[in-house]
Amino acid sequence: MQRWYSLRKNHDMAPVELYDVTIVGGGPAGCALAGALSATKAFEGMSIALVDSGKLCDLREWKPPLDTYLPRTLQITASNKSFLEDRGLWDRCYTDRVQPYNRAVVTDALGRGVVDLAASDTPEPEQHGASVAYMVETKNFVSGLLQSINSSEGHVDIFERDKVVSIDNGSADMVTNKDNTISRFPVVNLSSKQKLRTRILVGADGVNSCVRKYAGIGTYGNEYSQFGLVATLCLEELNRTAYQRFLPTGPIAMLPFPGGFANLVWSLDIDLIQLLKAVPESLFACLVNAAFRLPPHEMQHLYDLVRDGASESEIAAETKWRLEVYERNNSGHPDPSLFPPKIAAISPKSRTSFPLRMRMVDNLTAERIALIGDAGHVMHPLAGQGLNMGLEDVQCLVDVLKQAVLAGEDIGACSVLSRYNKHRYVRNLAMQGIVDKIWHIFGTSSYPLVAARSLIMNGLDVNDEGASHGTQINADPIIPKLLKEQLLSACMMDQSNLVEELLSSPQQVNVNFKNALGFTALHYAAQTGSIDCVKLLTAAKGINPNVQDNMGKDTPLHKALVHCDSSETAMDIAKLLVGAGADPRIVNKKKQRPIDLTEPDEEDIRRLLLQATLAITVRQDQAELDEDDGSYSSD
Template sequence: MDFATGWAHILGMDRDYDVIIAGGGLNGPALALALAQGGLRVLVVDARPASARASEGFDGRAYALALASQRLLSALGVWPAVAALAQPILGIRTSDGVPPEGAAPFLLGFDHGELDEGAMGFMVEDRHLYAAFLAVLEAAPGVTLRSGDSVVGQRVDGAQVTVALASGQVLRAALLVGCDGRTSGVAQRAGIRRHGWGYGQTALVGAIRPEHPHQGLAHQVFLPEGPLAILPLRGGLASIVWSESEANARTIAAMGDEEYRVLLESRIGHLTGHLDLAGPRFSYPLTLTLADRYAAPRIALVGDAAHGVHPIAGQGLNLGLRDVAALAEVLAEARARGEDIGAVDVLERYQLWRRFDSTVLALGMDAVNRLFSNTNPFLRAVRGLGMRAVAAMPGPRRSFIREAAGLSGTLPKLLSGQRL
């Protein structure tokens, strides 16, 4: 190796990209756009063909975006493409329920008028959000999207990480980011262990057309077998995330549409009136899984690759976007200072920023699920008193609302709507 070649290697000039992102769901594209704002060259490797998700029809799958997440999408240039398709969340209602009576009158409610910033969040269908990301990615300078391929190998070699793709191509970068889900191959190959447990619950997911207009309200009904969320969508529809014990869920999932509809209606009670099913039905097991570390030499984890949480508060994507905003800001600042963005001390800043916050939130949702998913009369009385107490105290109410909107804590620039 001659002098010029040696210095090019040390400075990273012979790398194919600054950052390679494994996973093209939603966190991966969001991170790519954020890093491109910071002047980095980024490759997103998405195992699915680009057209597979962008062309899908209505299926009811949707995300509850906190207000801070909406601001991030706006700063990335994605929000204009979905704003007209998003349903503002104007209030949250929580209540207990016991089958077959359905939901009791709500015990705790929050309204967007209690938040100075406006809507508490937005419901956006998965198909619309992915299509918007895809359109912005294709036009973004500094970002390359490789669809229908996947990362199958990685090796850290001092000043770079060498990445092998399923297509046979080998690429080099300063950093590899795992946005590849709860079974992250990036994390496994980096020797990052995971801890967690199953809830003995399965989520039944779909969409309904309720008789009563939803008025932008999100409902959370705490049933003995698990929580049931009714989330407002555009066009008078609502998304359902119905957690049941694994045994019950298997029986329910095997029902025909009419039997399923009648049972669901009995669980919801008066909240929707008569309901019709809209779109297909899905189910998936519920688990908690937390990575021991969010970073290793030239490796970082984002979203479900770092923390897979219970959907009780709809915070999965929001947690991932907080990771995106923090990692992008750390890397952009490191680059501006002339630091090596894949260095351990740089990545440690990201881990310190995000790991405690996401772990506390994940364990908090775990505790709420355990507290409410039972028929113990003492616990039912305690949680009823607790919710009524919060309802009567302005301070805790405001704290809850701001936490739900993603506005608490030290926010990265993107979550405040600022570009990097």
């Protein structure tokens, strides 16, 4: 039986309670973690607390509207759905409101690029396991998780409508770790005056995470200077396909729901967001239909009419006329299914918006701290991977803690949590990098890049006769620009064969190219622990192993010592970097040298770094002496 505590209730709890796991944040990731822990046999007898400032009890009892769908939605991948199903965390939601889809069509408004991703042509994809993803309302998903937690045999205490006032380092519980260091249990002070001591504190509390701030974990990233406009669409016909179109103003996506409904996600600059949220719903429906069909210059004309304050009837007539012309000109299109169904109406008052940003942390863990979901990473929604990354965090953390329990380890020890960080950090960073690149590539109107992305998209989408939908172009002018991006991506994904191919390409690739975060290919290869990629890069002509990134001012050597899965891998990569000229004396933003990031028992790595430091110092001293000798001899 679960205990639910609320500020609306008076309870006579002890002033301080000890929990094995305390989760701050009752959103999708936090509830999924609480549910997964309570459903795992290894955690029987362990105490779990879930803290949230919202009305979780009301959310648990949520009743859906009968005539519409909510605009805030989630895409769940098939693998994450299976994880939830296996732990009894899926079927408690209203499954009749969940829409599996087995096809996604992506188009480029400026070029002729088309990608048609079809998992199966079967009419019932869910029965055949061929779904690309599952669409579910956020409230429906979280409500189902809370119901599962409430009915489980695991011990989860839920503190609803209770804010975290502060988090302290507890002095009552001090644990001696294997390396003889002392760690203290964090104490979470709630607005209800309740204090929760915990062996491990999990931050699932979003982009402004108080847990992350308490741990002193830094963040970096950028704002996209855009907002996401979401709404619920009523379609003219039933639909099981997801559609996305990249416009110069930002991508627009239509994601299917049962009964002829769909979810709209439209990325736009703030001035356009405000204008489009203000126009009447009937006109907004016309503009959405236009955005999925008309060329960008015609959409710009419609935007200008809205900006200039033209009447609703004038804008509607102009939009209708342009759509009629478009349909006449495209009546013979070979595959009309590449275009979404027409929108008949917008669900009343369903339009809302949220800022678009990218955020990553320096680490996902600290002493007795772990971050999951948006507390550890935020990305653009264009790929629908935000929560899926969070659910993968949950899967990994549950597995790491389970193995620690079975081995009799302290679940909050840094040695345990570092396994979670090393596994998830690089994967999250890689996915963020890919999505960020897609946004930037499709956000430009430059012809070379438009041509390049059309070439790539059409290469992915080939019809039965082997001919692509788009027009072939000469890609020679844009290949160098693509190579450096491909090199970074290959190192993110530990694809050494591709790295070797790119480095041997007749078109010279810039091996020291830095992306927006200041990361080079060598940064990614080092932190991924890819010995083969590091070996190839350090042998490349002109490689600079001492580039510091823009955020933490880390070199590849810093990255290797923080993120490699094992000391052996870190040692092998450190040898390669030092052999290529990496300077162990360089300090990062936190004034840390690479040696400061090693463990006391990593004697071989420490010896290597000390020897390299000495060798560089001796060479520099000798060079100064030679320079002095030269100056004297010239007198």
